[in-house]
Amino acid sequence: MWPDSPLQRRLAAHLSRWEHDGLLRTLRSPAGIDLSSNDYLGLSRDRRLIDAFQAAAASDGVGSTGSRLLGGHRQAFADIERRFARFKGVDRALYFSSGYLANLAVLTALTEPGDLIFSDALNHASLIDGIRLSRAHRIVVPHADVDRLSEAIRREPCAGIRFVVVESVFSMDGDVAPLNRLADVCRELDAVLVVDEAHAVGLVGPGGAGLINASSVGDVPCVSINAAGKALGVSGAFVAGPALIVDFLTQRARSFVFSTAPTPAVAAAIDASLTIVQDEPDRRERALSNAAFLRRRLRAAGIAVPESPSAIIPVHIGENEAATRVANNLQARGFDVRAIRPPSVPPGTARLRLSINAGLTTETLDQVVEALTMTLQEAGLCSAVSS
Numbered sequence: 001m002w003p004d005s006p007l008q009r010r011l012a013a014h015l016s017r018w019e020h021d022g023l024l025r026t027l028r029s030p031a032g033i034d035l036s037s038n039d040y041l042g043l044s045r046d047r048r049l050i051d052a053f054q055a056a057a058a059s060d061g062v063g064s065t066g067s068r069l070l071g072g073h074r075q076a077f078a079d080i081e082r083r084f085a086r087f088k089g090v091d092r093a094l095y096f097s098s099g100y101l102a103n104l105a106v107l108t109a110l111t112e113p114g115d116l117i118f119s120d121a122l123n124h125a126s127l128i129d130g131i132r133l134s135r136a137h138r139i140v141v142p143h144a145d146v147d148r149l150s151e152a153i154r155r156e157p158c159a160g161i162r163f164v165v166v167e168s169v170f171s172m173d174g175d176v177a178p179l180n181r182l183a184d185v186c187r188e189l190d191a192v193l194v195v196d197e198a199h200a201v202g203l204v205g206p207g208g209a210g211l212i213n214a215s216s217v218g219d220v221p222c223v224s225i226n227a228a229g230k231a232l233g234v235s236g237a238f239v240a241g242p243a244l245i246v247d248f249l250t251q252r253a254r255s256f257v258f259s260t261a262p263t264p265a266v267a268a269a270i271d272a273s274l275t276i277v278q279d280e281p282d283r284r285e286r287a288l289s290n291a292a293f294l295r296r297r298l299r300a301a302g303i304a305v306p307e308s309p310s311a312i313i314p315v316h317i318g319e320n321e322a323a324t325r326v327a328n329n330l331q332a333r334g335f336d337v338r339a340i341r342p343p344s345v346p347p348g349t350a351r352l353r354l355s356i357n358a359g360l361t362t363e364t365l366d367q368v369v370e371a372l373t374m375t376l377q378e379a380g381l382c383s384a385v386s387s
Helices: 006-020 047-060 075-088 099-109 125-133 146-155 179-189 243-252 265-279 281-300 320-332 362-378
Strands: 092-096 116-120 137-141 162-167 191-196 222-227 237-241 312-318 350-355
Touching (some): 047 265, 075 092, 075 237, 092 099, 092 243, 099 125, 099 191, 099 222, 099 237, 099 243, 116 125, 116 146, 146 162, 281 362, 320 350, 320 362
Parallel strands (some): 116 162, 162 191, 191 222
Antiparallel strands (some): 092 237
16 A cells, blocks of 8 residues: 555545546446447457467467567568558558557657647547647647638648648547548648548448548548557557658657567458458448448437447437446446546537447347437436437
8 A cells, every 4th residue: 555645645536536527437348239349340259360360379479579670570560561551542551559559650750840730629539649749739620620620721820731630430429520621621721631540441431441542532641540459350550651651650650669569460360350341341331231220210219319421329418427327227238338428528428439330130229229218218318318
């Protein structure tokens, strides 16, 4: 036990306040029907990925033992980076241990003093932290408001380079960025577009390559960050774009240079995942059609949910404790649903975040609607369910 100290008192005060405000979080293993994970295609437990991982681990070991620039590089990493670049339709790709590290790399290594970063108000925490750690000046613009973005870029003097940073599919609301219009603004005003495709790659766009590939980004300077731990079912993330970007990040991205390389076997698992994504488009179609089906059923039951082409469906509750209570009741009914509260979302917008996957049936989704309707009514949340 620590002796009583200023740090101990500070931490205890924070924890007590979070508990009072309904913001205290707990670690809980998955249980019940999955409506919470990002395993949209059900690939994390696919036997083909497991077999590929096990065979590679038996050959290359379970640890890389060093950073990629020292003893941690393996040919498997170079091979999967080349394959992912082809999948994405770009010159090169660079693999990182996590999407968080990849976002930090792009935003801290590519920017310099005098640069400006225009960041969507609902960007993920990893993008926000990368921007904060960068040497550029940041300007937060209203969510998905291209007109306000254009005004801000024109208004703010810039001695360096302008960067526009967005998610293609926003992780908490499930809506999509207006990439075509953003590309037009970047093209006109000579800005670089940085797109986090975490909840898009593997699931949406031509061949599952992401929303950039379904948009007219074309000749706009563009860098994408693509998670391998969501629809692809493995872990890590690829930064994809021009060869010059990848060469520069390899030399100067601190979260790459000074991080131990991932387990080499993940490269084999990602390779197997990409094959399935490309060969079995019905998985993507099922996940997205399931999400569309659930949206229709929820609206028919009087539960307001926003329209979106993604697999993420937010059910807004508002109060932190109410969102937690509803999630706990759904868990007790056998549905793995989690409450999303600040700081993941703005204060007063606590919600359930339903992540829909390809393995769900329409019968199960109808049961979800019935259970959610009953739970909301039992919680006295009449505003969430219309009469």
